[in-house]
Amino acid sequence: MGEVRIGVYICHCGKNIGGVINPSRVAEFASKLPNVVVARDYMYMCSSPGQMLIEEDIKRHNLNRVIVAACSPRMHEPTFQGVLKKAGLNPWLLEMVNIREHVTWVHEDVPDKAEEKAKELVYAAVMRAQHLYEITIHRLPVVKSALVIGGGIAGIRAALDLANAGIKVYLVEKKQSIGGKMAQLDKTFPTLDCSKCILTPLMVDVARHPNITIYAYSEVVDVSGSAGDFKVKVRLKPTYVDWSKCTGCGYCTERCPARAPREFDEGLGTRKAIYFDFPQAVPRRPVIDPKYCLWFTKGICRACEKLCPVGAIDFNQKDRYIELNVGAIIVATGYELYDMTKLREYGYGKYKNVITGLQLERLSDADGPTKGKIVRLSDGKEPETVAIVLCAGSRDEKHVRYCCRFGCAAAIKHIYYVKHSVPEAKVFVLYTDIRAFGKGYEEFYQRLRGMDDVYFIRGRPAEIFEAKDGSLIFDVFDSNTGQLLSIKADLVVLESAVVPPKDWESLRRMLKISCDPGGFALELHPKLRPFETTADGIFLAGAIQGPKDIPDTVAHAAAAAAAAIGFLSKGEVESTPYLAVVNEDLCSGCGLCASVCPFDAIEIKEEGGRRIAKVNVIRCKGCGACAATCPSGAMQQNYFTDTQIVSEVSALAGGAK
Amino acid sequence: MDFKKSDVEKMKDNSIDVAFINGGIRLSEHEEMVRLLRRKSKVVVAFGSCAHLGGIPGLANLYSTSELITYAFREAPTVVNPDGVTPTASYKAPEGELELPRILKYVKPLDDVIDVDYYIPGCAPTPNIIKKALDDILSGNLPPKGTVFGSSRALCDECELNKTKPEKILLKDLKRVHQVKLDLSKCYLAQGVLCLGPVTRGGCGALCIKGGMPCTGCFGPLDNVKDFGARALSFIASIIDYDDEKLAERIIEEYLPDPAGWFYRYSLPRSLVKGRYSGGGK
Numbered sequence: 037m038g039e040v041r042i043g044v045y046i047c048h049c050g051k052n053i054g055g056v057i058n059p060s061r062v063a064e065f066a067s068k069l070p071n072v073v074v075a076r077d078y079m080y081m082c083s084s085p086g087q088m089l090i091e092e093d094i095k096r097h098n099l100n101r102v103i104v105a106a107c108s109p110r111m112h113e114p115t116f117q118g119v120l121k122k123a124g125l126n127p128w129l130l131e132m133v134n135i136r137e138h139v140t141w142v143h144e145d146v147p148d149k150a151e152e153k154a155k156e157l158v159y160a161a162v163m164r165a166q167h168l169y170e171i172t173i174h175r176l177p178v179v180k181s182a183l184v185i186g187g188g189i190a191g192i193r194a195a196l197d198l199a200n201a202g203i204k205v206y207l208v209e210k211k212q213s214i215g216g217k218m219a220q221l222d223k224t225f226p227t228l229d230c231s232k233c234i235l236t237p238l239m240v241d242v243a244r245h246p247n248i249t250i251y252a253y254s255e256v257v258d259v260s261g262s263a264g265d266f267k268v269k270v271r272l273k274p275t276y277v278d279w280s281k282c283t284g285c286g287y288c289t290e291r292c293p294a295r296a297p298r299e300f301d302e303g304l305g306t307r308k309a310i311y312f313d314f315p316q317a318v319p320r321r322p323v324i325d326p327k328y329c330l331w332f333t334k335g336i337c338r339a340c341e342k343l344c345p346v347g348a349i350d351f352n353q354k355d356r357y358i359e360l361n362v363g364a365i366i367v368a369t370g371y372e373l374y375d376m377t378k379l380r381e382y383g384y385g386k387y388k389n390v391i392t393g394l395q396l397e398r399l400s401d402a403d404g405p406t407k408g409k410i411v412r413l414s415d416g417k418e419p420e421t422v423a424i425v426l427c428a429g430s431r432d433e434k435h436v437r438y439c440c441r442f443g444c445a446a447a448i449k450h451i452y453y454v455k456h457s458v459p460e461a462k463v464f465v466l467y468t469d470i471r472a473f474g475k476g477y478e479e480f481y482q483r484l485r486g487m488d489d490v491y492f493i494r495g496r497p498a499e500i501f502e503a504k505d506g507s508l509i510f511d512v513f514d515s516n517t518g519q520l521l522s523i524k525a526d527l528v529v530l531e532s533a534v535v536p537p538k539d540w541e542s543l544r545r546m547l548k549i550s551c552d553p554g555g556f557a558l559e560l561h562p563k564l565r566p567f568e569t570t571a572d573g574i575f576l577a578g579a580i581q582g583p584k585d586i587p588d589t590v591a592h593a594a595a596a597a598a599a600a601i602g603f604l605s606k607g608e609v610e611s612t613p614y615l616a617v618v619n620e621d622l623c624s625g626c627g628l629c630a631s632v633c634p635f636d637a638i639e640i641k642e643e644g645g646r647r648i649a650k651v652n653v654i655r656c657k658g659c660g661a662c663a664a665t666c667p668s669g670a671m672q673q674n675y676f677t678d679t680q681i682v683s684e685v686s687a688l689a690g691g692a693k
Numbered sequence: 694m695d696f697k698k699s700d701v702e703k704m705k706d707n708s709i710d711v712a713f714i715n716g717g718i719r720l721s722e723h724e725e726m727v728r729l730l731r732r733k734s735k736v737v738v739a740f741g742s743c744a745h746l747g748g749i750p751g752l753a754n755l756y757s758t759s760e761l762i763t764y765a766f767r768e769a770p771t772v773v774n775p776d777g778v779t780p781t782a783s784y785k786a787p788e789g790e791l792e793l794p795r796i797l798k799y800v801k802p803l804d805d806v807i808d809v810d811y812y813i814p815g816c817a818p819t820p821n822i823i824k825k826a827l828d829d830i831l832s833g834n835l836p837p838k839g840t841v842f843g844s845s846r847a848l849c850d851e852c853e854l855n856k857t858k859p860e861k862i863l864l865k866d867l868k869r870v871h872q873v874k875l876d877l878s879k880c881y882l883a884q885g886v887l888c889l890g891p892v893t894r895g896g897c898g899a900l901c902i903k904g905g906m907p908c909t910g911c912f913g914p915l916d917n918v919k920d921f922g923a924r925a926l927s928f929i930a931s932i933i934d935y936d937d938e939k940l941a942e943r944i945i946e947e948y949l950p951d952p953a954g955w956f957y958r959y960s961l962p963r964s965l966v967k968g969r970y971s972g973g974g975k
Contacts, residue, residue: 622917624847624855626891631861632931640860647855665931667892667924668847669917678917 040071040166043099044158045090047081047106049136054079056140057151062105065155069162073097082112087119094123101165105133105158126170128613128675133161156688163687167680174611174653178264179363180604183208185256185543188216189586190578190593191368192238197597198366199247203604206360207242208270209252210539211299213317214239216370220300222400222408224586225449226480232316232403239318252319255539257357259365259546262637262654263573264609268360274353276324277310281348284320286312288340288349296328298405301398304413305405310340314403324349364600367547367557367569368577368593369540374429374436374533381499382428382530388414389506390528392428393446400453410457412526414506419461419526422454423508425497426467429533436533438554442585443531444471444481450529451484462489464523466497466512474587493521500528534583547574548636556582567596571635572609572654575600614658615674618649622670625649629662629671638662698726701733709734711830713813717743717750717962718801722794731807736835738826742816744803745841746913746921747962749816751800754961754968755953758796800962812841816911816959819897843896847915848908852890852899854880863934867948870907881907887948887955892918892925911959920965922956 044066048054059077067075074097078086081104093099102125104116109132117127135154143150180203184195187209195205207214218224219239221231242248251270258269277288294309309328312320330337331351341349376384376392384390389412391399398404399411412419424447429435444467451463470492472481485492497510509524536555544551549569550558557580560568567576577593578584584592616629616638625647630638637655640647649662649671663673672678712734714727731737742748753761766772766779784791803809813826826842829835836842849855858880868885875881881888881902888907890899894915901908914921935941949955957964 619917622846622915624850624891624895626847626849626855627858627860628862628891628928628932631863646850661931665928667918667928668915669924670846670915678919682919 038100040101041073041097041099042069042071042101042103042162042165043090043093043097044069044072044075044103044162045081045086045105046075046077046135046154046158047086047104048077048079049106050080053106053136053140056144056147057135057154061151062135062154062158066103066158066162069159071101071166072162073099081106082115087115090116090119091123094120094125100125101129101131101168103131103133103158103161103165105135105154105161107136108132108134128171129165129168131161131165131168133157160684160687164680164684167677167683168675171613171615171674173613174615175608176264176654177608178604178606179266179361180204181206181360181362182364182366182600182604183256183266183268183360183362184366184368184577186216186368186370186578186580187211187214187242187250187252188368188370188578188589189218189235189238190370190580190589190596191216191366192235192242193590193593194366194368194577194597194600195242195248196238196245197594198600199245201597201601201605203247203601205245205248206268206270206362207248207250208254208256209250210255211313212253212275212311212321212323213313213319214242214250214252215313215316215318217394218586219314219316220302220394220401221397222404222453223449225445226474226476228449228452236316236318239316243318250319251358252321253323256543256546261361262609262652263571263603264363264654266362266365266573268362268365270358270360272356272358273323274355275321276326276329276349276351276353277322278348278350278353279319279321281346282321282344283346283348284322285345286320286322287343287345289322291339291343293337293339294328294330294333296325301405302392302395304395304398324351363573363604365547365574366577366593366596366600367543367549367574367580368596369537369543369580371534371579371583372537374535376428376530376532378435379429379530382425382497382528383500383502383508384530387500387502387506387508387528388412389419389502389508389526390500390530393424393443393450393529393531396450396453396529400457408457410454410527412506417526418458419454420458421462421464421507421523421525422527422529423464423466423497423510423523423525424450424529424531426465426470426531427496427533428530431468432533436535436554438583439471440531440534441471441583441588442534444469445474445477445585447529447531448472448477448481448484450531451487451490455484455487455490460489463491464525465490465492466495467492468494468496474585497523497528534579536580540580547571549574552582554582556580567592567599570657572657573603575603609654611653612656612658613674614660614676615653615656616651616658616660616662617672617674618651619670619672620648622668623648624668624670626667628665628667632661632665634659634661698729701729704733706732707735711736711738713738713740714744714803715740717747718797718803718806719750719753720794720796724797724806727803727807736810736830737803737807738811738813738830739803739809740813741818742814742911742913742959744809745812745814745963746960747800747802748959751802751960751962751968752954752957754799756969758798762796799968802963805962810838811836812839814841814843814894814912815897819900821898822896841894841913841916843894843912845916846895848890848893848895848897848899848902848912851895852880852902854878854899854902858883862932864929864932865934867933867944869948872948875905877905887929889925889956892921892928909958910956913960913963921960922953922964925956926952 046059046063063075063077120127139154184191184207195207198205224231254272257271261267288310292308292310295306297303298305298307300313310324326332402408430440472478493514494516495512497512500510559566575596577596578589627640635655637652660673662671712730739745782795866885889910890908893910894912918924
């Protein structure tokens with residue numbers, strides 16, 4: 037860039053700076069520093085006249101470095117970068133010195149020393165500015181399509197919002213049908229409207245939307261590329277049914293002789309070996325479960341093949357793989373229930389009449405194993421007493437520490453199920469705290485709590501024992517009344533803790549996003565950016581970010597979709613200015629930079645018989661880990677090169693000249 | 694060739710074409726000698742780690758002069774010195790006052806005392822590097838002043854085992870070389886042995902590694918690196934992967950008992966700290 041010509045601008049910031057030190061003396065000092073062509077002070081540098089002053093100086097004095105000593109760069113760095121840009125200079129030739137927060141605000145009581153410090157900081161900035169250089173921002177076009185992983189209510193909502201904004205959406209669902217957990221629910225709190233009745237219209241919308249392609253019974257197996265241009269490999273699991281021929285008539289599922297436990301009923305009911313997840317399944321295309329199919333297990337039957345009117349059955353199907361190219365990814369993989377057999381004292385899995393809340397949903401659902409009747413599983417009798425246990429595994433150091441955020445409201449809803457199905461039943465609710473925080477939840481709680489024969493006990497059961505008749509006996513200490521109670525219940529319902537899905541960890545690693553202590557996806561900021569991740573172009577929708585009820589999930593999914601739409605409609609992605617840059621001549625290909633890069637932005641590539649580190653300019657977030665690690669000094673970070681930092685530090689260590 | 698000092702003094706200034714100077718600066722006499730050689734020579738080459746970086750004797754900078762003398766002349770297990778005699782710079786003998794060269798407070802690399810034109814690194818310098826330096830100098834094909842002969846890249850660049858390095862190295866299991874049966878066909882660092890190849894100038898042909906030992910860094914840092922040990926420490930720290938801080942501390946104590954000796958084996962006098970600070974400056 038030839039001769040270095042620096043302009044230094046000292047801001048008074050009204051009395052914030054000017055009331056403590058004398059900015060014109062600092063400017064006077066700065067004017068004598070190496071390569072400083074002009075140094076001025078001004079009342080409000082950030083004001084329009086202040087900005088004009090700098091802009092005119094850049095042109096008049098042919099400046100190629102600008103130092104502004106004012107407030108924190110967090111406040112006005114973009115302002116002054118804009119000034120440089122307007123004057124035709126690269127914005128990264130700006131250096132800011134924070135003489136407000138770092139000097140006058142904290143050293144008001146020692147103004148002389150404060151002024152000395154301001155001078156030293158300006159001196160260090162001048163020395164650093166000698167080594168600033170123009171930084172190029174790389175721009176890459178964005179592929180205007182999105183992948184939504186998971187077809188629950190979060191994925192459905194996000195997919196619809198994206199598709200309605202004109203974005204091509206690929207929706208990948210691991211099960212036969214989209215719908216997720218919400219499809220398994222009978223009713224939703226606090227309004228008690230039928231869950232499927234509000235969900236299935238959205239599922240149909242997804243199926244019919246011209247911008248949405250559903251890949252059901254599929255899973256993401258590889259993600260490469262970077263924000264704006266991801267390459268995603270999807271495995272289409274063999275369904276043994278040619279879905280392009282199938283019309284979804286369902287003859288096969290009616291006639292299939294083989295039965296299997298029905299996952300959709302949480303293992304309570306049965307389904308056929310060729311099945312839909314549930315009657316309203318989307319897509320309405322069946323799959324064959326080779327674990328139970330008689331052809332796969334015994335080499336007989338093939339009834340479905342004989343009956344299929346369109347010849348869609350194909351026992352020779354293998355895994356198929358497709359590759360998608362998308363600009364953004366929305367992760368909506370939802371949650372799973374914590375394994376209740378781990379709470380051995382409650383006897384889940386051992387006692388037939390201990391069930392989970394989700395199993396109660398299935399009992400209450402007309403499509404469930406009992407056609408909507410709530411019964412004891414041991415003998416099919418109506419329960420006279422039901423105990424609902426909250427926080428089963430939640431808020432428990434031995435299991436999961438966090439709150440499931442919907443167990444309380446679900447339990448209140450479950451009181452309703454029981455009282456609606458068996459009006460004379462007694463219901464005990466064993467709770468830790470009732471957290472009825474959502475809109476209408478408190479009213480719902482008060483309404484159900486006031487019902488006859490509904491008892492709220494503040495305590496968790498001790499060990500549960502099974503009596504000969506299948507009923508369950510346990511003691512519980514009620515900390516509200518200070519009494520130890522013995523309860524005999526026909527049915528115990530556990531409101532289970534919530535955990536991320538089992539296969540989430542491998543997907544998370546593919547996506548290169550972080551997780552919280554509970555294993556859920558880590559958001560970019562817990563309050564301000566709860567649906568974005570540290571990886572650009574990857575967004576979070578619903579319970580994979582942390583347990584959520586349906587309203588929160590939908591809001592979160594819509595927000596994630598909006599963020600993705602914003603990201604995609606910008607049309608291009610920009611690299612960070614603080615990019616890591618490799619001096620390829622010096623690189624020995626030792627690979628340590630790649631080892632420490634948290635964003636997987638560095639690859640070691642063979643080139644001309646040598647191994648050289650290559651930085652993906654979009655993935656790099658400018659954290660500097662590689663530059664700090666690089667043992668040969670070949671990796672440098674823009675705006676923070678060793679030379680820049682060392683000259684600044686040496687200036688400070690040497691004191692003001 | 695062993696010239697007497699007076700012979701050299703009689704030579705004309707700049708009359709020696711090249712002086713190869715070996716060893717660090719430990720005594721006042723060394724300072725005197727190298728200043729003399731500088732005056733008489735056209736080109737001065739620092740030869741070997743000690744002249745280049747201070748070398749292994751530079752680790753003495755971790756101790757004060759009196760500590761060194763007390764240990765060397767009284768406490769070392771092989772010393773027999775019933776009277777506790779220690780050397781002094783001057784001694785009054787009946788024949789008159791005798792003088793010994795003075796021990797300096799710190800060991801220094803050659804270029805701390807005189808202007809050095811080129812550096813031949815290594816402990817010991819490898820024949821290929823010496824030949825290269827001689828060829829360049831004799832042919833008059835001189836590199837820019839200050840050049841360190843050897844590669845401009847780290848050792849990994851020429852190490853056969855670099856190919857075997859996994860995509861990510863995170864050290865969970867540190868080992869000292871005698872505690873592990875090294876697989877000689879795989880990157881030692883990936884096997885948990887602290888090889889300093891990534892931080893060390895190449896050019897030696899990875900001789901130690903071919904011989905089954907990890908690189909200990911005798912060729913010193915690369916051009917862009919100011920402090921060899923700090924860089925080495927920083928790269929090792931970046932790839933040590935222990936979640937538990939206590940465990941990490943214990944492992945480091947066990948497997949890295951002498952960090953200064955490990956990271957600054959050849960270069961303490963050339964580091965930013967130079968040695969132990971004992972107050973009062975040099």
